[in-house]
Amino acid sequence: MGTRNPKSPRGNALDREGLFRLAEEQYGTRPEYLWRTSPHSAVLRRPDNGKWYAVLMKVAREKLGLSGAGVADILDLKCDPVLAGSLRLEPGILPGYHMHKGNWITLLLDGSVEAEKIRFLLDQSYALAGGKPGQRRPAGHRDWLIPANPKYYDVEAAFAAQDIIRWKQSSRVAVGDTIYLYVAAPVSAILYQCRAVEVDIPFRRIRGAVRMDHVMNIQLLHRFQPDQLNLNVLRSHGVYAVRGPRSVPEPLLEEIRFLLRQAGKEEG
Template sequence: MDLREDVEKYIKKKYKASPEYLWKRYPDYAVFRHEDNRKWFAIIMDVDADKLGLPGTERIDIIDVKIDDLMLRDILLQQEGFLPAYHMNKGSWITILLDGTVKVDEICNMIDASFLDTASRKKKDKFCQAKEWLVPANPKYYDIEHAFDETDEIDWKQGARIIKGDTVFMYVGAPVSAIFYKCKVTEVDIPYEYEDKNLSDRAKLYKEEGTQYYHGNLYVPDDLESIEL
């Protein structure tokens, strides 16, 4: 079995995605996409070497995968076996040679990353590994010490990358400077209507707190107040 077959077998087994052959002119170009949002996460092609900027004219198997991390993309392009994306957006995709230059495990890792980069939120929750987060809680605005006195579950402001199953450590800053609770995220993207009990005097509270650390002129605008610079 050649490397192309190994990669296709990996995708089919892990992601239950079958190749789609979309072009009559290129019958061996295989697209793999998500079933729900229909986004592509990989395309396997056979291309003339000279079209990739390589010597010779023999046909070479390649795979294009999505890569959102531009710094990682630039690093990979300096390594043998990685090329600017062929046929796809060079700013967000990358080409990997399927000739043995890059190890199959590394190729599979790149496919996994591409799959997650293009997945729906629901699918990301299913495939992403749980992470741990340290979340600050200001006792001036929320009684975190007694938050769980009468319930086992509370709502909290959601960070952009937090997903169901993650662990959150609730941290209280100075003068307490301690972790109060270790929590498990049970739900995300909960609709809510925000109401701040301190809205009317929030600027005053922030100013009082700020003067503890800064002794110059301190100005805190009220909510929705615009400042001309």
């Protein structure tokens, strides 16, 4: 009987380092370590659109519903929901951890899933992360990145007093849209996830450089830590400045969704 080499993509098992080598050889991608608070968590993303196709983490076994103490090395992959249902019946394959459980699966990197199956599912995930030409988010819901300048308005104090506040509106924002408030210097980070609950409220005010004709009511959903989505993180996703309302690029949305799931929140 041959011996199993867990570090080789050609063996019967595949570990973290083997996956990284495989991803670089096959797709030209290298791991990115995005979170100071989770130094062992790495993402792999497609080079053409920046979307994640794999997330590697070390997670306490009890959080995965597994017996025994210690941590498990896991790999989260995108997966067709129909295929995911049957795969989760196999040893070493679980619902997506901290990711959308219908569209992601978790693989244990402990030898219980053979290397060839991991290679196949990794390739499927890479393909799924490519999306479909012309694919758009459902009508009626958009994700907005909107600047907040503490020089003109103390948004932190406003949200400390109540969870629904009034905000200057872009004419295209609709009820149900998600608003991410980027607080300008000295913070320079996305701090708040909100939902537009009322829009197109007539309101006329001119105060210095700030002019408002319509406002909206936005409800606080989640507060991020200042180092989670700071300007350096935004730049890594192609956002170099936030001077006015804009759509959130998909690579940045992937990271936001991951942070929300880490915090036990559902997107939106």
